[in-house]
Amino acid sequence: MLRSFLFAFIALLGLASEVQAHAMLDRAEPRVGNTVATAPREVTLWFTQKLEAAFSSITVTNAAGERVDSGKTRVSGSQMSVTIRAGGPGTYRVNWRVLSVDTHTTEGNFTFQVGQ
Amino acid sequence: MNWAWADSDALLIVIRTIHFAATAVTAGALIFRAVVADPAARHAGWTSASRAPSARRVASIGLAIAVPSGVVWVLLVTMRMSGLSLRDALSADGLGTVIGETQFGQASAVRLLCALTLAVCLVFDRIALLRWGALVAALGLVAGLAWTGHAGSTPDPLGEVHLAADILHLGAASAWIGGLFLLAGLLVTGRRQPAPAWSAYQLDVIRRFSILGMVSVATLMLSGLVSSWLLVGSWRGLVVTDYGLLLSVKLVLFAVMLAFAVINRLWWTPRLASAAQGQAGLTAARRLTRNTMIELALGLMVFAIVGALGIQHPAIHLAQ
Numbered sequence: 001m002l003r004s005f006l007f008a009f010i011a012l013l014g015l016a017s018e019v020q021a022h023a024m025l026d027r028a029e030p031r032v033g034n035t036v037a038t039a040p041r042e043v044t045l046w047f048t049q050k051l052e053a054a055f056s057s058i059t060v061t062n063a064a065g066e067r068v069d070s071g072k073t074r075v076s077g078s079q080m081s082v083t084i085r086a087g088g089p090g091t092y093r094v095n096w097r098v099l100s101v102d103t104h105t106t107e108g109n110f111t112f113q114v115g116q
Numbered sequence: 117m118n119w120a121w122a123d124s125d126a127l128l129i130v131i132r133t134i135h136f137a138a139t140a141v142t143a144g145a146l147i148f149r150a151v152v153a154d155p156a157a158r159h160a161g162w163t164s165a166s167r168a169p170s171a172r173r174v175a176s177i178g179l180a181i182a183v184p185s186g187v188v189w190v191l192l193v194t195m196r197m198s199g200l201s202l203r204d205a206l207s208a209d210g211l212g213t214v215i216g217e218t219q220f221g222q223a224s225a226v227r228l229l230c231a232l233t234l235a236v237c238l239v240f241d242r243i244a245l246l247r248w249g250a251l252v253a254a255l256g257l258v259a260g261l262a263w264t265g266h267a268g269s270t271p272d273p274l275g276e277v278h279l280a281a282d283i284l285h286l287g288a289a290s291a292w293i294g295g296l297f298l299l300a301g302l303l304v305t306g307r308r309q310p311a312p313a314w315s316a317y318q319l320d321v322i323r324r325f326s327i328l329g330m331v332s333v334a335t336l337m338l339s340g341l342v343s344s345w346l347l348v349g350s351w352r353g354l355v356v357t358d359y360g361l362l363l364s365v366k367l368v369l370f371a372v373m374l375a376f377a378v379i380n381r382l383w384w385t386p387r388l389a390s391a392a393q394g395q396a397g398l399t400a401a402r403r404l405t406r407n408t409m410i411e412l413a414l415g416l417m418v419f420a421i422v423g424a425l426g427i428q429h430p431a432i433h434l435a436q
Contacts, residue, residue, distance in 0.1 A: 024429070048271075048430075049266075049269040049270070049271065050219075050268075050269045050270070050271055050275070052197075052217070052218045052219065052220075053217065054213050054214075054217035054218055055197050055198070055218070077271055077272065078271040099197055099218070100269050101218070101219045101220070101268050101269035102220075102264070102265050102266050102268060102269040102426070103193050103196070103197065103218075103220050103264070104427070104429070105196065105197060
C-alpha cells in the first residue's frame with residue numbers, strides 16, 4: 001500500500017512537471033482584435049501578476065511588418081506599455097514577452113486594426 | 117553544450133523541495149529550541165538542554181543543505197529567465213541582472229545575507245545574544261521565501277495581504293516540521309535515558325511542543341485560507357486545474373498529519389504521563405516516536421507538493 005501511495009505521489013509530481021507556469025494577459029489597450037479609428041500613441045498591456053522590467057518587452061509591427069514601437073518598454077507593477085510611431089490604417093501586430101515576479105516567463109501576440 | 121536540463125521542471129521541483137525543506141528544518145529547529153527545549157530544560161533545573169538532541173546541530177546541517185540548494189535554484193532560475201548558458205548566466209548580464217533588477221534576485225541576496233549571519237551566530241552559539249540572533253536570521257531566511265513565489269507577484273491592493281499570509285504560513289510550517297525533527301530525535305534519545313528526571317523533561321517537551329503545534333496548525337489553516345482565496349478563488353479552481361489538484365493532495369496530507377498529531381496529543385501523551393516508567397510507558401513512547409516519524413515523512417511530502425505548486429500557474433487565472 002505504501003509503495004502504491006508513493007508511486008501515485010511521484011506520478012502526480014510528474015504530471016505537475018509537465019506544465020510550465022506562465023503569466024497571463026488580462027487586457028490590452030487597444031483591445032485585442034478590436035478596430036480603432038486612428039492609430040494609438042501607445043500600446044498598454046495588463047497582466048495577472050506583477051512583472052519584472054528587466055525581462056519584459058513589447059514590440060509592435062505594422063501591416064508591412066516594420067517595427068513602429070520606440071523600443072523602450074515601460075513596466076509598472078502588472079502593467080506594461082510602449083510608445084508607438086503614428087502610422088496609417090491597417091493591421092498592427094503586438095508581440096509581448098514577460099517575466100512575472102514569481103520567475104515565470106511567457107510570450108504571446110495579438111493584432112488590432114486601425115481605420116478599417 | 118545542451119542546456120535543456122536547465123529548463124527541466126522536474127529538476128527545478130527537486131531543488132525547490134530540498135531547499136524549502138532544509139530551510140524550514142533550520143528555522144524550525146531554532147524555534148523549537150527557543151520556545152520548547154530551552155524553557156523545558158530551565159524548568160527541569162538544567163542550565164541548557166545539552167542532553168537533548170542539539171538544535172544547533174540540526175540547524176547547521178539544514179543550513180549546509182539550504183545554502184548550496186539555494187545557489188543552484190538561483191542559477192537555474194537565472195538560466196531560465198535569460199536563456200543563457202551556465203557560464204554566461206554567471207556573468208553581469210545574467211546573475212548581475214537577476215540579482216540587481218528582479219525581486220527574486222534581490223530576495224535571494226537578502227536571504228543569503230541571513231544565511232551567512234545565521235552561520236556566524238551558530239558558530240558562536242554559546243553567546244546568549246547570538247542565540248537570539250540565530251533565531252532572527254533563520255526567521256529572515258524562511259520569511260524571505262515569500263518574495264520569491266506567487267505571494268510576491270500578487271498585484272496591489274492585495275499584494276501585502278498575500279505576502280503577510282505567506283510569511284505566517286512559512287513560519288508556522290517551519291515551526292511544525294523543524295519541531296517534529298527534534299521531537300523525533302528526543303524520543304529516540306529518550307529510550308537510552310531511563311532516569312526519572314529525563315522522563316519528566318521529555319514529557320514537558322512534548323506538552324510544550326503540543327502548544328506550539330496547535331498554534332502552528334491554526335496559523336497554517338488561517339494563512340492557507342487567505343492564500344487559497346487569492347490563488348484558487350473557487351471550488352471549481354480546486355478541481356479543474358493542476359494547481360487545484362496539487363493543492364487538494366497537499367490538504368489531504370495535511371489532514372493526515374493533523375490526525376496523527378491529535379492521536380499523539382489526546383491518546384499517547386496522557387498514557388506516557390500516567391505510566392512514564394515500565395512497559396506501558398515504553399509502549400506509549402514507541403507509538404509517539406512512530407507517529408512522529410510518520411508525521412515527519414508526510415511533512416516532507418508536503419514540501420515536495422510546495423516545490424511543484426510554485427511552478428504552476430495559480431488556479432484562479434485558469435478556472436475563470
